[in-house]
Amino acid sequence: xxxxxxxxxxxxxxxxxxxxxxxxxxxxxxxxxxxxxxxxxxxxxxxxxxxxxxxxxxxxxxxxxxxxxxxxxxxxxxxxxxxxxxxxxxxxxxxxxxxxxxxxxxxxxxxxxxxxxxxxxxxxxxxxxxxxxxxxxxxxxxxxxxxxxxxxxxxxxxxxxxxxxxxxxxxxxxxxxxxxxxxxxxxxxxxxxxxxxxxxxxxxxxxxxxxxxxxxxxxxxxxxxxxxxxxxxxxxxxxxxxxxxxxxxxxxxxxxxxxxxxxxxxxxxxxxxxxxxxxxxxxxxxxxxxxxxxxxxxxxxxxxxxxxxxxxxxxxxxxxxxxxxxxxxxxxxxxxxxxxxxxxxxxxxxxxxxxxxxxxxxxxxxxxxxxxxxxxxxxxxxxxxxxxxxxxxxxxxxxxxxxxxxxxxxxxxxx
Ligand code: AMP
Numbered sequence: 459x460x461x462x463x464x465x466x467x468x469x470x471x472x473x474x475x476x477x478x479x480x481x482x483x484x485x486x487x488x489x490x491x492x493x494x495x496x497x498x499x500x501x502x503x504x505x506x507x508x509x510x511x512x513x514x515x516x517x518x519x520x521x522x523x524x525x526x527x528x529x530x531x532x533x534x535x536x537x538x539x540x541x542x543x544x545x546x547x548x549x550x551x552x553x554x555x556x557x558x559x560x561x562x563x564x565x566x567x568x569x570x571x572x573x574x575x576x577x578x579x580x581x582x583x584x585x586x587x588x589x590x591x592x593x594x595x596x597x598x599x600x601x602x603x604x605x606x607x608x609x610x611x612x613x614x615x616x617x618x619x620x621x622x623x624x625x626x627x628x629x630x631x632x633x634x635x636x637x638x639x640x641x642x643x644x645x646x647x648x649x650x651x652x653x654x655x656x657x658x659x660x661x662x663x664x665x666x667x668x669x670x671x672x673x674x675x676x677x678x679x680x681x682x683x684x685x686x687x688x689x690x691x692x693x694x695x696x697x698x699x700x701x702x703x704x705x706x707x708x709x710x711x712x713x714x715x716x717x718x719x720x721x722x723x724x725x726x727x728x729x730x731x732x733x734x735x736x737x738x739x740x741x742x743x744x745x746x747x748x749x750x751x752x753x754x755x756x757x758x759x760x761x762x763x764x765x766x767x768x769x770x771x772x773x774x775x776x777x778x779x780x781x782x783x784x785x786x787x788x789x790x791x792x793x794x795x796x797x798x799x800x801x802x803x804x805x806x807x808x809x810x811x812x813x814x815x816x817x818x819x820x821x822x823x824x825x826x827x828x829x830x831x832x833x834x835x836x837x838x839x840x841x842x843x844x845x846x847x848x849x850x851x852x853x854x855x856x857x858x859x860x861x862x863x864x865x866x867x868x869x870x871x872x873x
Pocket of ligand 1: 478479480481482483486504505506507508509510511
């Protein structure tokens with residue numbers, strides 16, 4: 459299948475050629491004709507599926523073909539995203555795909571001055587990519603008007619709810635024209651997302667997409683049981699032993715992120731970080747450096763890392779398990795892209811056994827436990843099956859042996 463057969467216009471096809479996009483991904487093949495036809499779409503798609511082009515290309519085409527000229531302070535297509543990084547990234551995609559079209563695009567998020575955003579809006583914009591909070595600020599100051607709006611896109615809708623944007627979203631929905639096209643993209647579909655979809659979408663095309671050129675099976679996933687206090691030491695050990703190149707490391711808290719970066723620096727290992735406390739330019743710089751391969755280790759919180767487009771990442775380390783089991787899927791989605799194989803390693807301590815069970819229930823698989831020699835914890839905890847049920851009761855602790863796959867029990871030291 460070709461992009462031309464999906465009904466895209468020549469300027470877009472030429473741009474895709476320059477970007478070396480040869481064939482549409484499954485989500486693009488399904489979403490592009492539907493969006494062009496003005497239909498609502500509800501898509502289960504995570505980063506890596508090509509979802510951004512799936513909505514951006516047909517939207518750019520609709521805006522080009524349909525007119526009218528955009529009025530002062532008006533927005534014709536609104537894309538709501540959960541984080542600043544994703545806002546930048548999605549906006550960059552619109553710019554790249556729309557390079558040959560006479561459309562105005564802008565990005566708006568909090569943490570930076572609102573004035574340039576207000577200035578930009580004065581002339582009106584065809585596509586606005588925004589986080590919900592800043593969009594409401596702009597709306598509250600009458601800097602943005604929605605009567606020309608034809609399409610609303612909710613990107614990573616599940617994450618927006620996870621981050622507590624539900625009230626902001628409701629306020630935005632109230633301000634939008636009822637007659638419009640709505641596209642909802644979400645990696646996971648909880649009851650809350652389904653309720654939101656039922657409220658916002660009319661006769662939507664529902665589609666589900668697996669990551670581009672890869673299946674989850676290509677990602678080798680395992681857990682290393684370890685005492686909490688020894689996690690930094692174990693991480694360093696694994697880094698050296700396995701000679702990992704680029705690694706994205708997930709840590710639960712902002713404080714934890716900085717602590718690990720400092721501990722690595724003390725051992726002469728350069729790492730960068732992204733988390734909510736970092737000023738926006740510093741977060742973007744860290745991401746750029748990591749993407750360019752200048753920094754090999756990026757330590758991040760879930761919030762800051764969500765939706766980042768980092769291709770072909772060989773290793774993801776869950777230094778801490780995520781509180782929300784769905785985040786495990788988002789995290790591991792960073793590796794094994796584009797047909798490359800990947801590894802996702804979780805360092806699991808006794809405190810995290812419940813989280814581990816929740817992850818195994820959600821992903822319907824048991825994570826293989828592999829002890830690292832010299833790091834085996836003392837106390838055993840039950841092994842759960844893929845439904846999160848205990849399949850083995852704890853046994854009395856034995857002396858740790860050499861490295862082996864622990865298929866029956868996992869040993870942990872409490873605390
Ligand atoms: P996304 O899922 O939208 O975050 O896209 C993931 C990555 O795939 C981005 O780096 C895109 O540039 C790339 N991409 C999207 N669609 C295609 C395609 N049809 N062919 C090649 N690369 C693509």
